[in-house]
Amino acid sequence: MTATSTRKLRRMGAKRAGTTIGIGVLAVILTACTPPPAPLVDAVRPSMSASPTIETTPSTAPVVDRGPCGASVPVRAVSDPSDPEQLGGKTLEIPVDRGPLDTASGEAVLNAEGTPVAYHVAPGDVFSTIAARFCVAEDWLLIVNHARRDNNGLYAGDTLNLDAHTIFSVGDQNGVVSDNVFPAEFTLPPQR
Template sequence: MLAASAVLVLSGCVGAPAPPPVTIVATVTATPKPTPTPTPTAAPEPAPAPAPDPVPNAPAPVYEPGPAYDLGARDGANGSPVLDGGGMPISYTVVSGDSFFDIAQRFDLPQQQLLRMNPQVHDYGENVYIGDVVNLDWTKTG
């Protein structure tokens, strides 16, 4: 009995049977790499057209405004013009204090045109003398 009680007493000391071993299986799956989103790019600009070959400028046209009109005496153009039958001025005689520029202004003519109409005037009209006759008839020169 003693032996049976010892077995009973000792049987309480015996632990419960060990559970069966657990097998853990780890499966490794690759982390998916994100597909890069393409960066939007601007459409390529077209190549510029080649520059055309240079072309020399055409000479400027000569503009002849037309007949002289007397706008009245003024400082630098005080003389009296000679008029044609229609009352249009055809010539002007330089008097004291006159300048070629003021004569051109009085008769509403560009100075360059008045110079072309009067090739006898030199130095771009800088020097006109008392008694010089300035042609105002745009149909005649000299």
């Protein structure tokens, strides 16, 4: 190979490298300028018919700032496995209503002490935002609604349960009440 041919090949390689880098930079710029996909209103959730163990999947709903949830107590493993006030080995979550949010604008139902115990879904509500509104984990909300819902979407007018003591008596989905069971080893708090 001649020196001229070698120089020519080097220039072509440099051009290709520059072109590749340019395409990469362009892709980054275009990706940054592309708006995120619109959130799904009725996001499909994993079914819990076999077990209340939740498989987490990436949510299509916007990330919601949990805001002033300071009054809520973090969930932790129970120290005494025989303690009846638990949900599957974890301490109970006590909902705190932060008030209506963009995709959680339904009506909260409160008990005599003012604690939210149920929620009536409004059009456009998203499960993750409802959980954030009440300062509870989305997985916890799915579990306390497991017995009476199939968790495959939200419908305006649905009643979501927010109280671990009423798992078998509060909640519905699109006017239907499911009859899902929990595994025998899954500890539930006393039911009312």
